[in-house]
Amino acid sequence: MFKVLVSDPISDLGIQQLVEANDIEVDKKTGLSEDELVAIIGDYDALLVRSQTTVTARIMQAATKLKVVGRAGVGVDNIDLEAATQSGIIVINAPDGNTITTCEHTFAMMMALARHIPQAYAKTIGGTWDRKSFLGVELRNKTLGVLGMGRIGSEVAKRAKAFGMDILGYDPFLTQERAEKMGVKLASVDDILQHADFMTVHTPLTPETKHMISTPQFAIMKKGMRIVNCARGGVVDELALVEAIEAGIVAGAAFDVFESEPPQADHPFLHNPHIIVTPHLGASTVEAQENVAIDVSEQVLHILRDEPFKNAVNMPPVAASVMNKLQPYFGLGEKLGSFAAQISAQAIQEIRIDYAGELSEVDTQPLTRYILKGILSRHLGSEANIVNSLHLAKVRDLNVIVTSAPSTRGFTNLITVTLTAQDGSTQQVAGTLLSGYGERIVRINDYSVDVLPAGHQILVSHTDKPGIIGNVGSLLGQKNVNIASMQVGRKIEGGEAIMILTVDKDVPKDVLVGLVELPNLNTAKVVVLV
Numbered sequence: 001m002f003k004v005l006v007s008d009p010i011s012d013l014g015i016q017q018l019v020e021a022n023d024i025e026v027d028k029k030t031g032l033s034e035d036e037l038v039a040i041i042g043d044y045d046a047l048l049v050r051s052q053t054t055v056t057a058r059i060m061q062a063a064t065k066l067k068v069v070g071r072a073g074v075g076v077d078n079i080d081l082e083a084a085t086q087s088g089i090i091v092i093n094a095p096d097g098n099t100i101t102t103c104e105h106t107f108a109m110m111m112a113l114a115r116h117i118p119q120a121y122a123k124t125i126g127g128t129w130d131r132k133s134f135l136g137v138e139l140r141n142k143t144l145g146v147l148g149m150g151r152i153g154s155e156v157a158k159r160a161k162a163f164g165m166d167i168l169g170y171d172p173f174l175t176q177e178r179a180e181k182m183g184v185k186l187a188s189v190d191d192i193l194q195h196a197d198f199m200t201v202h203t204p205l206t207p208e209t210k211h212m213i214s215t216p217q218f219a220i221m222k223k224g225m226r227i228v229n230c231a232r233g234g235v236v237d238e239l240a241l242v243e244a245i246e247a248g249i250v251a252g253a254a255f256d257v258f259e260s261e262p263p264q265a266d267h268p269f270l271h272n273p274h275i276i277v278t279p280h281l282g283a284s285t286v287e288a289q290e291n292v293a294i295d296v297s298e299q300v301l302h303i304l305r306d307e308p309f310k311n312a313v314n315m316p317p318v319a320a321s322v323m324n325k326l327q328p329y330f331g332l333g334e335k336l337g338s339f340a341a342q343i344s345a346q347a348i349q350e351i352r353i354d355y356a357g358e359l360s361e362v363d364t365q366p367l368t369r370y371i372l373k374g375i376l377s378r379h380l381g382s383e384a385n386i387v388n389s390l391h392l393a394k395v396r397d398l399n400v401i402v403t404s405a406p407s408t409r410g411f412t413n414l415i416t417v418t419l420t421a422q423d424g425s426t427q428q429v430a431g432t433l434l435s436g437y438g439e440r441i442v443r444i445n446d447y448s449v450d451v452l453p454a455g456h457q458i459l460v461s462h463t464d465k466p467g468i469i470g471n472v473g474s475l476l477g478q479k480n481v482n483i484a485s486m487q488v489g490r491k492i493e494g495g496e497a498i499m500i501l502t503v504d505k506d507v508p509k510d511v512l513v514g515l516v517e518l519p520n521l522n523t524a525k526v527v528v529l530v
């Protein structure tokens with residue numbers, strides 16, 4: 001049974017699939033302090049949050065069972081991603097579910113700003129019929145500058161066209177071709193500052209975007225601009241904005257987000273007649289809250305059940321087409337890594353992974369993570385997983401070399417894992433996925449084999465002499481270890497050879513000791529693949 005903690009108010013309908021799953025137990029506990037979360041998080045396999053819960057490094061460190069943090073929304077600035085990666089915790093978000101809702105809120109704010117609706121409402125319900133103070137402006141024929149042309153920015157641009165606005169768009173990833181397709185003029189930040197009548201920001205808050213609109217930008221800004229921020233507090237410098245309003249540069253601003261939320265009672269935005277505000281409501285519609293909760297719940301279920309998932313924030317995105325091609329290899333890759341690590345006696349210094357055949361045609365990074373997990377698990381156990389395996393290899397100064405080549409020694413696909421130890425010795429294992437037959441280990445060091453990578457195995461190296469197979473069989477029989485299958489590989493008659501035996505149960509240590517005492521037998525190692 002997996003335990004899921006929901007620590008922010010998240011749509012009941014959205015998490016219904018979790019509540020109804022018979023392998024999941026859901027606890028809803030909102031408003032917990034960091035200390036309270038630290039005290040209970042060790043019991044949970046998954047944590048679901050919106051933006052209220054700050055998931056700190058301390059919480060991650062106490063989360064000994066946690067596999068996933070699901071963010072029901074886009075921004076993950078309330079989650080310590082570095083700490084999550086180090087702890088091997090997958091962070092997922094729901095990037096698409098609130099796009100339209102936030103875009104519509106941006107429009108609501110832009111129109112409210114253009115027509116002074118909140119101020120007029122307040123006066124009207126206060127008993128004053130004031131038709132003079134609230135002269136607005138039209139959106140038609142105005143220039144809208146959009147900073148950040150991702151999901152929300154692009155939807156805002158689309159709707160602004162319907163209002164008859166000219167749109168200037170800036171985004172480091174916006175190409176001329178895409179801009180033209182959307183009917184947007186590709187612009188620089190300075191172009192927008194100098195020419196826009198309205199500006200709306202839709203970037204994440206990063207070191208680069210923090211205060212990207214501040215005193216120097218206000219200094220060159222077109223006089224009378226109106227600014228909307230429904231993205232993240234801090235993209236526009238709050239104090240510099242208030243100064244720019246007082247200086248008559250900015251005509252008004254509409255903000256849904258603040259540098260610190262909730263803002264203090266004396267925050268200057270709350271006392272400025274030219275600034276309208278909402279309490280981070282961009283994503284707050286019935287539809288969006290259901291969408292994001294459904295999206296994260298679905299991915300959390302996949303992760304807990306060890307199924308393919310999407311929207312991981314602390315792992316590189318992989319196209320579905322690539323994932324479909326790679327997924328059948330994940331199990332094989334992990335077992336090859338595990339096999340190679342189990343036959344390596346020495347501390348590993350270098351890991352080389354060679355992909356060949358059809359695997360050379362795809363981005364194999366996700367598969368590399370599984371292979372590294374297999375290798376690292378030998379010593380790190382469940383601490384190593386596909387989220388942190390690259391990171392763990394890096395912090396241990398392991399040299400990871402990955403190559404791809406079309407040639408396959410007759411196989412349509414081949415994965416070769418070579419581990420080099422500190423003393424320069426190597427251990428190599430190669431495997432393939434045979435159509436209709438499944439996973440096979442086809443090479444161990446210099447020997448061709450055909451072994452199912454499963455269960456308990458004994459890898460023996462010996463000198464090819466008559467009687468050795470009988471001796472090994474007799475000893476295992478005496479020790480009540482049943483042999484399910486056996487293969488022998490040699491290069492030349494009477495030379496070095498290997499024997500790989502699949503046995504039905506765990507091999508006690510004294511059996512290995514007995515094996516290496518047999519004449520002409522050099523080494524015996526146990527490999528367990530689960």
Ligand SMILES: NC(=O)c1ccc[n+]([C@@H]2O[C@H](COP(=O)([O-])OP(=O)(O)OC[C@H]3O[C@@H](n4cnc5c(N)ncnc54)[C@H](O)[C@@H]3O)[C@@H](O)[C@H]2O)c1
Nearest residue numbers: 074075102148149150151152171202203204230231282283
């Ligand atoms: N107010 C809310 O409730 C609410 C709701 C949803 C999203 N958001 C926020 O809105 C923002 C946009 O969300 P989205 O879903 O469109 O994200 P997105 O990732 O689709 O788009 C963000 C865009 O910003 C661009 N960008 C990054 N750095 C930039 C820079 N220096 N200058 C210009 N562009 C830059 C990126 O290239 C990307 O295209 C995020 O900060 C998100 O957290 C707020």
Ligand SMILES: O=C(O)CC[C@@H](O)C(=O)O
Nearest residue numbers: 050051073074075283284
């Ligand atoms: O959870 C919320 O309501 C805020 C969501 C929003 O800021 C986001 O980044 O998705």
